[in-house]
Amino acid sequence: MAPEPVVTRPVRDAQVAMYHRARRTLPGGANSNFRAWGEDTIYVDRGKGGRVWDLDGNEYIDLRMGYGPVILGHADERVDDYVNERMRRGVSFSLTSEDEVRAMELLVELTGWVEMARMTVSGTEATMHAMRVARAYTGRDKIVKFEGQYHGVHDYALISVLPNDVADLGDADSPVRLAWGRGIPGPVAETIIPARYNNLEMLRRLFERQGEEIAAIIVEPVLGNAQGIMPRPGFHQAMRALTEEFGILLIFDEVKTGFRFARGGAAEYFGIRPDLATYAKAMGNGYPAAAFGGRREIMSLLPDKVSHGGTYAGNRVAAAAAVKTLEIIRDTPALETIRATGERIQAGIRQVLDAKGIPYQVTGHPAMFGIMFTDRTPSEYRDWATTDHALYDAIAVGMHARGAMPEPDSREPWFVCEAHARGDTVDRVVSIFADAFHAALEARAHGAGAVAAASGAAGAAAG
Numbered sequence: 001m002a003p004e005p006v007v008t009r010p011v012r013d014a015q016v017a018m019y020h021r022a023r024r025t026l027p028g029g030a031n032s033n034f035r036a037w038g039e040d041t042i043y044v045d046r047g048k049g050g051r052v053w054d055l056d057g058n059e060y061i062d063l064r065m066g067y068g069p070v071i072l073g074h075a076d077e078r079v080d081d082y083v084n085e086r087m088r089r090g091v092s093f094s095l096t097s098e099d100e101v102r103a104m105e106l107l108v109e110l111t112g113w114v115e116m117a118r119m120t121v122s123g124t125e126a127t128m129h130a131m132r133v134a135r136a137y138t139g140r141d142k143i144v145k146f147e148g149q150y151h152g153v154h155d156y157a158l159i160s161v162l163p164n165d166v167a168d169l170g171d172a173d174s175p176v177r178l179a180w181g182r183g184i185p186g187p188v189a190e191t192i193i194p195a196r197y198n199n200l201e202m203l204r205r206l207f208e209r210q211g212e213e214i215a216a217i218i219v220e221p222v223l224g225n226a227q228g229i230m231p232r233p234g235f236h237q238a239m240r241a242l243t244e245e246f247g248i249l250l251i252f253d254e255v256k257t258g259f260r261f262a263r264g265g266a267a268e269y270f271g272i273r274p275d276l277a278t279y280a281k282a283m284g285n286g287y288p289a290a291a292f293g294g295r296r297e298i299m300s301l302l303p304d305k306v307s308h309g310g311t312y313a314g315n316r317v318a319a320a321a322a323v324k325t326l327e328i329i330r331d332t333p334a335l336e337t338i339r340a341t342g343e344r345i346q347a348g349i350r351q352v353l354d355a356k357g358i359p360y361q362v363t364g365h366p367a368m369f370g371i372m373f374t375d376r377t378p379s380e381y382r383d384w385a386t387t388d389h390a391l392y393d394a395i396a397v398g399m400h401a402r403g404a405m406p407e408p409d410s411r412e413p414w415f416v417c418e419a420h421a422r423g424d425t426v427d428r429v430v431s432i433f434a435d436a437f438h439a440a441l442e443a444r445a446h447g448a449g450a451v452a453a454a455s456g457a458a459g460a461a462a463g
């Protein structure tokens, strides 16, 4: 007889009650589709450092970190004290404060190539404005984006994002524009051209055919919603050269990678000078700070020729959070600590997996990495489908039951924060992973449905 599934779920009484209460008012019981997991929806009480507590009092090592923004740790006193002090002067004036100027000066200093930037409230607004300014600068309408990349929830971004069935993306040689959900006007979708990450031949063919209509390529430097799949060596350099050859702008969407991969983000990490970039997440340690910026010549189309506004753009809370977070990133070894912590977790996981001889790939950067069960190096979103994601999902659910919280979806990477370096967090993550992995293998060996059924993922997660 197959043994009982080893995964025992944490107490969820208060959260299930909250779900039934919340869904009467909030569709799906949450404020984002990505957090609406039916009766498994997690309702949070609080976080501190690298830990989070749900409404039932269960404690977890948090490996989601809010989908990436919380780079230092939850409720970081350095940031919170500064924000508190600044916000007592009032938060919203529709006038410009020094905090906003300082925040963008820091962004310019840390990136080293951005010459001018403007704040927005979300990454979505940042990518929307970057696309608009690229269109304005080039006088062209079309934007190329890569399959499996998420750039936020505006209509131009929701094309060929994260289908569960990669066959929906169409033929590998001629991908289709796959709108995510209803309500995206056809003519809007028509302006977006899907391409395949890491596929330079396809890009060249596309540029030769349609280059004169294309304003920009927007690219997440790594596949931030597919376990951080990395570029092949030279991919970004070749793409940069191609865009220059055809007069097409290169937009780096650094919403996840900015101020995480390096002080100057993925542009610094990969040695690329894009034309425009977008930032959010790590720049505010969880406060709603975001920005788009780039070359002076392009950004100078604002304010006269390109629209950008927003009542809350540059609000005091976000600007102060950005100032303090960016100062910490600049002045302390926070990113080095995060990198070393991520490397320690990765090494522990490799040891566990190697001992069982299961084929796997550790993808991404130590500050934001994933584990894919496959013997092939994945190079694009379509490759996710060929990995053993049922095994991954079972491990994620098993970890959750044991006190660590990665995203319950095999696409979303783990995020490491500075506070994870403290205490025994690294060892605990590795031992929880090991226990969950062994339990998942055992359940699978006995044909228990627990492995696949344990997923609970409501679709890929992004924000």
Ligand SMILES: Cc1ncc(COP(=O)(O)O)c(C=O)c1O
Binding pocket: 067, 121, 122, 123, 124, 125, 127, 150, 151, 152, 153, 220, 224, 253, 254, 255, 256, 280, 281, 290, 462, 463
């Ligand atoms: C690469 C990337 N771009 C843009 C966004 C959208 O940012 P926001 O959720 O702040 O609107 C996200 C969110 O996860 C993202 O990962």
